[in-house]
Amino acid sequence: MIKVFNISKIIRLVLFAILILLIINTIFIYSRLTVEVVNQKKLLPIYCVDRDDKKIALTFDAAWGNDDTKELLSILKRFNAKVTFFLVGFWVEKYPEDVKNIFSQGHEIGSHSDKHFHMSRLSEAEIIRDIKSCEEKIMRIIHKRPVVFRPPYGDYNNTLIRTLSSLGYYVIQWDVDSLDWKDLSAQEIAQRVLKRVKSGSIVLFHNNAKNTKYALPIILSSLSKQGYQFVTVSELIYKDGYYIDHQGVQRKIVR
Structure with a gap:
């Protein structure tokens, strides 16, 4: 009887130990899954900035043409507006003098x-x-490394944002799309922008869209009268002590 009792007790202890191991293993697996889910959280670029000082950033993507760049620069100079031009590498190679001109006039x-x-x-x-x-290619011409990046087509994922961040770049989208690339009229472009812009906005234009050069003076004139200041993206965004909320708004961390 004693041997039977001991064997029964041993079996119960073994089963109890197995149960404990199963519980520990389940907790471990759940913890790993939880970490993976957290790590897979959707990362966002900066769409706009939470600020109330009426500063906004006008931006121009340049990839396919160059017919209107000089005229755009002339208009910007007239309104004392500083902006950011996002340039594609093959555009930089094709128009090095325009790259110099953009930079020499104080634009980013x-x-x-x-x-x-x-x-x-x-x-x-x-x-x-x-x-x-x-x-x-950019550094060979202006001897300054870019620190802001806009993905073509606005197309991004977590890998892109993590990689660009590791390279020292801020990934930038926009919260106001002029839709100038759709060949809207100057008035339609202006109305779209003026209706949507707010303090901290980042506005998307293209350097070679059909009617951007006609819409730009309307927009700059109206916003200037409303007290807006036109700054580069690097001047608009926070460089540290910030977070990006679920809508892509960059906000200052308040301590």
């Missing part, structure tokens, strides 16, 4: 990739090669 030059690919389709290594190639 950002990267718009080297080849204008859909960046979410690239691996981390491919992203780095593309960004570095565009960066080198």
